[in-house]
Amino acid sequence: MARTALTRAEVLEAAASLVKRHGPAALTMRRLAAELGTAVTSIYWHVGNRESLLDALVERTVQDMGAIRPAGRTPVERILSVARILRRELRERPHLIAMVHERGLTERMFLPAQQALVHEVHAAGLRGARAADAVRAVQFQIVGFLLVERNRERSPAQSPAESDLWAPPAGSAGGTPAAPDDPELARALARPADPERLFLLSVRALVQALLADGAASRPASR
Amino acid sequence: MARTALTRAEVLEAAASLVKRHGPAALTMRRLAAELGTAVTSIYWHVGNRESLLDALVERTVQDMGAIRPAGRTPVERILSVARILRRELRERPHLIAMVHERGLTERMFLPAQQALVHEVHAAGLRGARAADAVRAVQFQIVGFLLVERNRERSPAQSPAESDLWAPPAGSAGGTPAAPDDPELARALARPADPERLFLLSVRALVQALLADGAASRPASR
DNA sequence: ACCTGAACACCGTTCAAGT
DNA sequence: ACCTGAACACCGTTCAAGT
Numbered sequence: 001m002a003r004t005a006l007t008r009a010e011v012l013e014a015a016a017s018l019v020k021r022h023g024p025a026a027l028t029m030r031r032l033a034a035e036l037g038t039a040v041t042s043i044y045w046h047v048g049n050r051e052s053l054l055d056a057l058v059e060r061t062v063q064d065m066g067a068i069r070p071a072g073r074t075p076v077e078r079i080l081s082v083a084r085i086l087r088r089e090l091r092e093r094p095h096l097i098a099m100v101h102e103r104g105l106t107e108r109m110f111l112p113a114q115q116a117l118v119h120e121v122h123a124a125g126l127r128g129a130r131a132a133d134a135v136r137a138v139q140f141q142i143v144g145f146l147l148v149e150r151n152r153e154r155s156p157a158q159s160p161a162e163s164d165l166w167a168p169p170a171g172s173a174g175g176t177p178a179a180p181d182d183p184e185l186a187r188a189l190a191r192p193a194d195p196e197r198l199f200l201l202s203v204r205a206l207v208q209a210l211l212a213d214g215a216a217s218r219p220a221s222r
Numbered sequence: 223m224a225r226t227a228l229t230r231a232e233v234l235e236a237a238a239s240l241v242k243r244h245g246p247a248a249l250t251m252r253r254l255a256a257e258l259g260t261a262v263t264s265i266y267w268h269v270g271n272r273e274s275l276l277d278a279l280v281e282r283t284v285q286d287m288g289a290i291r292p293a294g295r296t297p298v299e300r301i302l303s304v305a306r307i308l309r310r311e312l313r314e315r316p317h318l319i320a321m322v323h324e325r326g327l328t329e330r331m332f333l334p335a336q337q338a339l340v341h342e343v344h345a346a347g348l349r350g351a352r353a354a355d356a357v358r359a360v361q362f363q364i365v366g367f368l369l370v371e372r373n374r375e376r377s378p379a380q381s382p383a384e385s386d387l388w389a390p391p392a393g394s395a396g397g398t399p400a401a402p403d404d405p406e407l408a409r410a411l412a413r414p415a416d417p418e419r420l421f422l423l424s425v426r427a428l429v430q431a432l433l434a435d436g437a438a439s440r441p442a443s444r
Numbered sequence: 445a446c447c448t449g450a451a452c453a454c455c456g457t458t459c460a461a462g463t
Numbered sequence: 464a465c466c467t468g469a470a471c472a473c474c475g476t477t478c479a480a481g482t
Contacts, residue, residue, distance in 0.1 A: 005446075029475060039448050041476085046446090050475065102324075104376040118411070122404060132410030137424040144366020147373075154326040182344060188354030189340070202359040202428065209431035227465080251456060261467050263457085268465090272456065 006038055008046045008056075015057055019095050027054075054099065061096045062109045065089050068116040075124035076207050082116050083142050083203045087196075090146050101147065110143055124211045134210040141206050149195045166190040228260055230268045230278075237279055241317050249276075276321065283318040284331045287311050290338040297346035298429050304338050305364050305425045309418075312368050323369060332365055346433045356432040363428050371417045388412040 014035050018027050029050055033040040047053040068085055070078035090097050100109055117135045126134050166189040236257050240249050251272055255262040269275040290307055292300035312319050322331055339357045348356050388411040 028473085030473085041449080041478095042447055044476075101373060104373050106370065106373045114411075118407070122407070127404055128406035129410040131404065131407045133420065133423060135411065136415055136420055137427065140367050140370050140420065141363055141424060141428075144368075144370045145362050146366075147369045148328065148362050148366045151323060151326050151328050151369075182349055182353065184350035185340070185344070185353045188351040189336075189357070193358055198355065198358055198362065201355060202363060205359065205431035206363075206424065206428045209427035250454085252454080263459090263468080264466055266457075 006036065006042055006046060011036065011043055011046050011053070012056055012060060015053060016060065016096070019057070019099070024095055024099055029053075054103065057096070058100050058103055058105055061093060061100055062105065064093075065109060065112070068113050070116050070120060075120045076204065076211065078123075079117065079120050079138060079207050080200060080203060082113055082120070083138075083199070086110070086113055086142055087146060087199060090150075094150060097150070106143055106147070110139060113142070114139055121211075126211065137210060138203070138207060141203060145199055145202060149199070152195075228258065228264055228268060233258065233265055233268050233275070234278055234282060237275060238282065238318070241279070241321070246317055246321055276325065279318070280322050280325055280327055283315060283322055284327065286315075287331060287334070289334050292338050292342060297342045298426065298433065300345075301339065301342050301360060301429050302422060302425060304335055304342070305360075305421070308332070308335055308364055309368060309421060312372075316372060319372065328365055328369070332361060335364070336361055343433075348433065359432060360425070360429060363425060367421055367424060371421070374417075 011032070015027055015032055018032060018035060029040050029043055033043055036043070043053075047056060068082055071081045072078040097109075100106055114135060117138055118131070121131045121134045121138075166186045233254070237249055237254055240254060240257060251262050251265055255265055258265070265275075269278060290304055293303045294300040319331075322328055336357060339360055340353070343353045343356045343360075388408045
């Protein structure tokens with residue numbers, strides 16, 4: 001028997017906490033009921049079923065991420081700040097973000113960021129369909145990178161890891177890896193990547209290319 | 223009773239087929255046993271448990287994707303061909319790819335592509351740590367884009383969709399969307415994206431930026 | 445309006461027993 | 464070496480019944 005009356009908000013809170021503490025797999029209706037000190041079936045009265053519960057949880061996460069306030073003096077700088085903010089917020093909620101992704105709502109979660117990107121791309125001088133392409137390209141790049149990064153963190157031990165592939169063979173002239181004659185490159189690939197650096201480097205390169213393209217195409221002809 | 227003796231390969235084949243036909247959720251040990259006409263427990267003898275079965279399935283998928291043969295006359299063209307090949311192969315196996323991702327093996331699946339990328343980046347004149355950065359940036363971009371694209375396809379109906387956000391408001395001067403005064407941009411964002419076009423456009427922009435950076439940095443100083 | 449326990453149909457996995 | 468059924472501990476969900 002629950003001391004105070006059970007509320008929908010209380011259920012969502014407990015569910016979110018369960019996911020945060022023990023991962024998405026731990027969120028079962030029965031464990032949740034035990035956590036709340038109620039019968040399993042009470043939960044059904046408040047949230048319908050497990051599917052709806054997950055939907056509500058995801059919706060909460062999306063709301064939590066809030067609006068984006070870009071910072072910086074140039075459009076490129078401000079777009080980079082948007083990327084950095086998104087990365088930080090995502091990394092604070094790894095489990096919930098995974099759930100958002102599994103439910104196919106990743107795009108929806110990034111709509112506020114899209115608004116910010118539109119503003120910056122416009123400020124950089126891009127217009128029309130070309131501006132829309134730039135916005136979407138950057139958006140896909142940011143979201144995609146974060147998904148890959150999270151995926152990579154979750155499984156640190158991979159059968160043939162990069163480090164195996166690119167580590168120098170036993171003999172100096174050895175050779176399964178199709179590495180060209182560039183030991184420094186091989187060494188760099190054998191080292192673990194620095195995701196933050198790679199992230200900013202990638203976004204900056206893409207943004208610069210897209211904005212330069214647009215600017216160049218305005219004065220000159222097609 | 224199975225007519226012929228049950229083999230591990232047979233189990234994997236049936237499991238893959240089940241996933242392909244009815245999605246990952248349909249792959250339960252009991253359904254698989256029914257499909258094969260054996261007792262559930264026989265499967266355990268051949269593959270250990272469900273976890274190992276999934277591992278083996280993922281391994282199979284990774285092997286199936288095979289080596290990458292780039293085509294084209296310039297490094298940029300050849301890198302784009304790698305991207306196109308990866309996209310096509312991934313889209314042929316949507317369910318299995320989702321499983322690969324969930325198990326954190328996306329990176330591993332793209333190792334053959336990494337080898338091809340290293341070759342092309344080298345051919346374009348990049349060396350050392352800078353070449354490694356370029357390889358990883360392109361790799362993350364391709365993989366990330368494909369994950370986002372798949373995610374987007376899986377849930378076509380999103381609460382506030384892009385089309386809602388950017389559609390022209392009722393009155394001509396209306397206004398919740400923070401869209402700058404660029405109706406063509408708004409219209410472009412309200413239309414569904416063309417993923418193939420966006421994919422190639424993005425990869426091309428990033429690759430050109432990365433390769434130009436490298437080339438420019440060789441003759442000039444730091 | 446809210447909560448309950450019993451019951452149903454499903455899981456993955458273990459184990460002792462068969463051949 | 465390979466296969467089996469029975470059993471265990473878990474699921475999500477429904478439903479009739481309580482207050």
